[in-house]
Amino acid sequence: MHEYSLVEALLRRVEEEARxxxxxxxxxxxxxxxxLAGVExxxxxxxxxxxxxxxxxxxxxxxxxxxxxxxxxPSCGKSFAxxxxxxxxxxxxxxxxxxxxxxxxxxxxxMEVP
Amino acid sequence: xxxxxGCGDSELVPVELHExxxxxxxxxxxxxxxxxxxxxxxxxxxxxxxxSGKTALLEATARVMKGARxxxxxxxxxxxxDARRLQKAGIPSKAITTGQACHLDAELVHRSLHDFPWRxxxxxxxxxxxxxxCPAIYDLGQEANVVVLSVTEGxxxxxxxxxxxxxxxxxxxxxxxLVPHLDVxxxxxxxxxxxxxxxxxxxxxxxxxGEGMDAWRAWLETMRGRVPDGRPAExxxxxxxxxxxxxxxGALPSFEGERDHGxxxxxxxxxxxxxxxxxxx
Numbered sequence: 001m002h003e004y005s006l007v008e009a010l011l012r013r014v015e016e017e018a019r020x021x022x023x024x025x026x027x028x029x030x031x032x033x034x035x036l037a038g039v040e041x042x043x044x045x046x047x048x049x050x051x052x053x054x055x056x057x058x059x060x061x062x063x064x065x066x067x068x069x070x071x072x073x074p075s076c077g078k079s080f081a082x083x084x085x086x087x088x089x090x091x092x093x094x095x096x097x098x099x100x101x102x103x104x105x106x107x108x109x110x111m112e113v114p
Numbered sequence: 115x116x117x118x119x120g121c122g123d124s125e126l127v128p129v130e131l132h133e134x135x136x137x138x139x140x141x142x143x144x145x146x147x148x149x150x151x152x153x154x155x156x157x158x159x160x161x162x163x164x165x166s167g168k169t170a171l172l173e174a175t176a177r178v179m180k181g182a183r184x185x186x187x188x189x190x191x192x193x194x195x196d197a198r199r200l201q202k203a204g205i206p207s208k209a210i211t212t213g214q215a216c217h218l219d220a221e222l223v224h225r226s227l228h229d230f231p232w233r234x235x236x237x238x239x240x241x242x243x244x245x246x247x248c249p250a251i252y253d254l255g256q257e258a259n260v261v262v263l264s265v266t267e268g269x270x271x272x273x274x275x276x277x278x279x280x281x282x283x284x285x286x287x288x289x290x291x292l293v294p295h296l297d298v299x300x301x302x303x304x305x306x307x308x309x310x311x312x313x314x315x316x317x318x319x320x321x322x323x324g325e326g327m328d329a330w331r332a333w334l335e336t337m338r339g340r341v342p343d344g345r346p347a348e349x350x351x352x353x354x355x356x357x358x359x360x361x362x363x364g365a366l367p368s369f370e371g372e373r374d375h376g377x378x379x380x381x382x383x384x385x386x387x388x389x390x391x392x393x394x395x
Contacts, residue, residue, distance in 0.1 A: 002217055002248040010135050017129060024124050031135065038251040038277040069276075071312065083273070085305075086312040094312035097280070104135045104251065112124045 003039060006104070007047040011055050014109055018056050023111035026060040034103035035069040065107070070098035139252055142220035146227070146255025153233045156338045157240060159254050161278065162262030163271075164244030167288040167321055169196045171262060171330075172239055173203040174321035178331050186239040187226045189218045196241060205239075206231065217248035220255055236338055246275040258283035258337060265289050269302035276310040284315045284333060291320035 010031070018026055033039050041064050048062050071080040073088035074096045080086055086095040134140060150157040160168050172186060186207045188196040194209030201207045208230050210222055223240060232238050240256060242249040250259075261282035263271055266289060272279040279285065285307060293300065300318070307314040317333065319326025 002251065005215070005219075006135055009138060013133075013135070013137075017131070021127075021129070027126060036277050036280055038247060083309055085308045086310070087308065096312065102251075102277070102280075106131050106133055106135050108131060109129045110126055111129060113127055114124045 003043040003047040004051070006039065007044065007051050010048075010106060011051055011057055013106060014060075015056050017109060018111055021111065021113055023056070023113050025112040026056045026109060027112060028061040028063060028110040029057065030063040030065065030107040030109075032065045032067055032100070032103040032105040032107055034067040034101045036097070036102040037104040038102075039104060041066060060110075067100040067103050069101040071095040071101075072098065136251065136253075139220050142224055143253035143255040146220055146224055147257075148255075149227070150232075150238065150255060150257065151342055154341055155232060155235050155238050156334070156341045157238045157254075157256045158337075159240050159242060159249075159256035159259045160262065161242045161246075161249045161259060161282075162244065163246050163264070163267060166244070166262045166264045166267065168241050168244065168262050169199050170321040171286065171288060171319075172200055172205060172241065174324065174327055175239075175330070175334075176200075176203045176205050178324065178327045179334070182334075183234055183236045184239065185230070185232055185235040185237070186241055187223065187230065188241040189222075189243045191215075191243065200241075212243055216243055216245050217252050218242050218254060219252045223254045237334060246271070246278045250278040250281045257341060260284045260286060262286050262288055263303070265293055265296060265298045265300075265303070269299055270306055272303070272306040272310045279307060279310045279314075282311065282314075284317065285311075286330065287316060287318045289320060289322070290318045290325060291323045 010029070014026060014029060017023075031044075033041050033044065045062060045064065048057075052058055052060065069082070071086050072078065072095060073080075073091055073093060075091035075093050076088060078088055078090070080095050087093070088095065146157070160172070162168050169188070172184075176184060184205045186197070186200050186205050187210050188194075188200060188207055189210045189212050190196055191212055191214070194211065197207040197209035208226055210218065210226050212218065212222070215222075218240065240254055259281050261278060261284070263285055265287060272285075287300070287303060292298075304314070304316060307316060317326060317329050319330055321327075
């Protein structure tokens with residue numbers, strides 16, 4: 001249930017950014033969650049709904065962009081299907097994980113500024 | 115001001131950040147890592163299911179590395195049992211009771227360092243909460259992640275918890291002495307790991323019989339050798355004040371002669387007893 005502590009960190013960061021910019025309200029947030037981020041998007045959303053009450057994000061929508069796990073061979077570019085052995089037999093090299101695969105990112109905030 | 119009609123209402127602006135949600139934890143972890151490296155301490159994050167044998171592994175490690183300076187912090191939701199077991203096994207230990215938290219974070223580890231003589235160590239084990247999910251995403255400042263997987267857990271554990279195994283620098287398959295009594299297929303465990311880890315490093319051992327402990331010890335020594343000696347640390351500026359006052363006494367016998375400090379070809383005194391190594395900060 002670390003989704004709750006992640007949302008706490010997220011809200012703290014948003015409030016900090018909003019204060020710096022003297023924002024009066026936050027309308028929306030966009031986050032990217034990679035398939036290998038170890039975060040369950042639905043739990044993340046539930047945690048957000050719970051924690052946003054009484055914060056600047058009280059009325060802010062949460063957009064979650066899900067990023068699939070992508071593994072490719074660093075030599076020939078072959079991509080690996082889910083469940084496949086993560087090694088390119090032809091090139092004899094271990095697959096490389098695309099960096100978005102474990103993304104846990106605050107992408108942007110829509111805020112109202114005076 | 116509103117740009118549509120100039121009415122003086124506030125304006126909606128998009129702020130692009132693209133930053134890690136765990137950026138705060140990552141900063142704390144980087145700080146811990148700097149501490150460990152500057153003191154030449156190999157810090158390892160030991161993760162695995164409850165009951166996978168993390169504590170037993172460390173107890174057995176103490177038995178095969180008698181000369182090395184080992185230390186541990188042990189995280190548990192409610193008890194300090196593991197820390198007491200380790201203490202009894204001769205590993206100076208401290209409990210971190212996490213309460214409801216299912217994982218350690220870098221800040222908790224940092225706080226645990228304040229009254230623990232971690233700088234005197236060759237290897238500092240951070241025994242995480244028994245959990246195959248949450249601990250994986252929190253960087254603690256460790257040099258490597260070690261995931262403990264016991265043969266009693268089922269061959270498909272790696273497929274069920276890909277995030278944890280994907281983060282592992284080393285997987286220790288434990289309780290191997292039980293294999294003859296179980297319907298477990300070691301090949302299937304290795305196969306499952308190869309589908310979630312591009313370049314799996316696996317060691318099989320039994321803390322109980324000592325089988326495989328030599329390879330684990332060799333891995334520890336290799337990793338320890340890779341940690342920059344870092345003494346004295348001249349470039350590091352502390353962001354805060356710790357009470358760090360001690361003299362390094364150098365490596366213990368089991369590490370002597372096996373460490374490559376990366377010091378090039380200059381002559382390095384391993385005794386550390388001489389001048390220049392007493393760096394009170």
